Amino acid sequence: MTEHTSIRIRVTGHVQGVGFRAWTQARAEELGLWGWVRNVADGSVEAWVSGPAGAVADLVEALGHGPAAARVAAVETGPADAASDAAGAGFRILR
Structure with a gap:
């Protein structure tokens, strides 16, 4: 059985306006x-x-690398809020 995990991620640097969300x-x-x-x-x-x-x-x-136009400074991870769990519901870009 494959171990399942959920996490929150925060990426800093030049990561907006470079297609980072669509790439992710x-x-x-x-x-x-x-x-x-x-x-x-x-x-x-x-x-x-x-x-x-x-x-x-x-x-x-x-x-940690992101798309070509991005300049990632740091990637921080932490525990996910269980309330966000939408198992198998796909991966969305939120506005």
């Missing part, structure tokens, strides 16, 4: 993850991600 959505869907990604008023990008632990770890690693 595409990577998450390729990995079979579900959750959401959104821009935050402070210029960071926040995501809630759920799925197999290995795939979640792969996404976190990929977020």
Whole structure:
């Protein structure tokens, strides 16, 4: 049985206006993850991600690089709010 995990992620740096959310959505869907990604008023990008632990770890690693135009300063992870769980509901971009 594959271990399942859910986490919150915050990415800082030059990550808005560079296609970061769409890029994150595409990577998450390729990995079979579900959750959401959104821009935050402070210029960071926040995501809630759920799925197999290995795939979640792969996404976190990929977020450290981001799309070509991004300049990632840091990727922070933390526990996910269980209330955000939408198992298998796809991966959405929130406005």
